[in-house]
Amino acid sequence: MSCPLSSVSNEFDIKGMDTMIERFKENPIITPADIRPSRPDMQVVGAFNAGATRQGDDIVLLIRVAEAVRSNNQKTLKVPVLDCKDSVRIVDIGETERGFYDLSDSRVVRDIDTGVVEYLTTLSHFRLARSKDGLNFEIDDTPTIFPSGPHERWGIEDPRITKIGETYHIVYSSVSTNGVSVSLITTKDFKDFKRHGVIFPPENKDVCLFPETIGGYYHAYHRPVPSDIGTLDIWNATSRNLTHWGAHRHVLSTRDNPFARERLGGGAPPIKTKKGWLNIYHAATKEKKYCLGAFLTDLDDPSTIIAKTHTPLLKPEMDYETQGFFNNVVFTCGTVMEDEETLLIYYGASDETMAMARVSLQDLFKEMT
Numbered sequence: 001m002s003c004p005l006s007s008v009s010n011e012f013d014i015k016g017m018d019t020m021i022e023r024f025k026e027n028p029i030i031t032p033a034d035i036r037p038s039r040p041d042m043q044v045v046g047a048f049n050a051g052a053t054r055q056g057d058d059i060v061l062l063i064r065v066a067e068a069v070r071s072n073n074q075k076t077l078k079v080p081v082l083d084c085k086d087s088v089r090i091v092d093i094g095e096t097e098r099g100f101y102d103l104s105d106s107r108v109v110r111d112i113d114t115g116v117v118e119y120l121t122t123l124s125h126f127r128l129a130r131s132k133d134g135l136n137f138e139i140d141d142t143p144t145i146f147p148s149g150p151h152e153r154w155g156i157e158d159p160r161i162t163k164i165g166e167t168y169h170i171v172y173s174s175v176s177t178n179g180v181s182v183s184l185i186t187t188k189d190f191k192d193f194k195r196h197g198v199i200f201p202p203e204n205k206d207v208c209l210f211p212e213t214i215g216g217y218y219h220a221y222h223r224p225v226p227s228d229i230g231t232l233d234i235w236n237a238t239s240r241n242l243t244h245w246g247a248h249r250h251v252l253s254t255r256d257n258p259f260a261r262e263r264l265g266g267g268a269p270p271i272k273t274k275k276g277w278l279n280i281y282h283a284a285t286k287e288k289k290y291c292l293g294a295f296l297t298d299l300d301d302p303s304t305i306i307a308k309t310h311t312p313l314l315k316p317e318m319d320y321e322t323q324g325f326f327n328n329v330v331f332t333c334g335t336v337m338e339d340e341e342t343l344l345i346y347y348g349a350s351d352e353t354m355a356m357a358r359v360s361l362q363d364l365f366k367e368m369t
């Protein structure tokens, strides 16, 4: 039976599985300094939470690039948003107005009285990076996918790539004053992109598409955000066409998760293995510390869990994971099989850089019950 939330005090400090997972000694493998800003008046402050896939001999990452206004200093606070023509507009929050906002969370500008998020401090877009060895990447000099339209005025975040047939499907968060929704873009070559609009309305995040149909339907994990009753859990949905989703079923609850019980969300798109669908997901505490866990689901029914890790697979420990734009975050949007037995986990560290870790499937399965 699941435990009540209040009985867990030091959940995040449960011993991790770090002996099993190998971080790359070159970490972080991509930093903001590696990315050319999209405009001279913007500064790249984050290159993180990249989607990952293979294309031919290349490992391809679609990096979330977060930019802040370059001229910000102790006194000024300027935030970037998009105008109705999809051009960057810089909003200057004057010295006097600053006092009306809570700036304690580096990611957002909140109304001090209502707690409502009035702006994000950064605007995110996606940048393509290619590598032959999975470690050294050539990164596009200009934005590959830039936010566009009314639902993306505050940016696009956390892309996840799933190849279905010959088409790469990119699902990501669209952020605006309308809320955080999930949108779909498809491409066959990472040069021409087709937008399909919002596929899950606000507030929803962390959508992971399955690479094939199951029982005649496409499947996706998604993470709705209940505002009153309920917890931030992972759900499964099905679709005939990848844009209209239904038959929602609950998959994994914060209450079923022995570590970081405040919120869960899909991480990398599911990987088909002999034992079931392998899912690397994120879990966070109330203090917003993020770690990674894993669960396996039935190959014929992805809403049925057959095994899971009971301790964090990876939790913030290295300097680049504990300190950055937003401290204490390890967050994955993509993995790639290195060979039949080894999984490369690409992950964002502290909402600032990209890092990579390697784990053997055999070792991982031993820890999952």
Ligand code: MAN
Binding pocket: 049, 107, 157, 158, 205, 290, 326, 329, 331, 348, 351
């Ligand atoms: C959000 C996510 C990520 C981010 C974490 C930590 O929940 O969508 O974009 O990495 O928070 O800030």
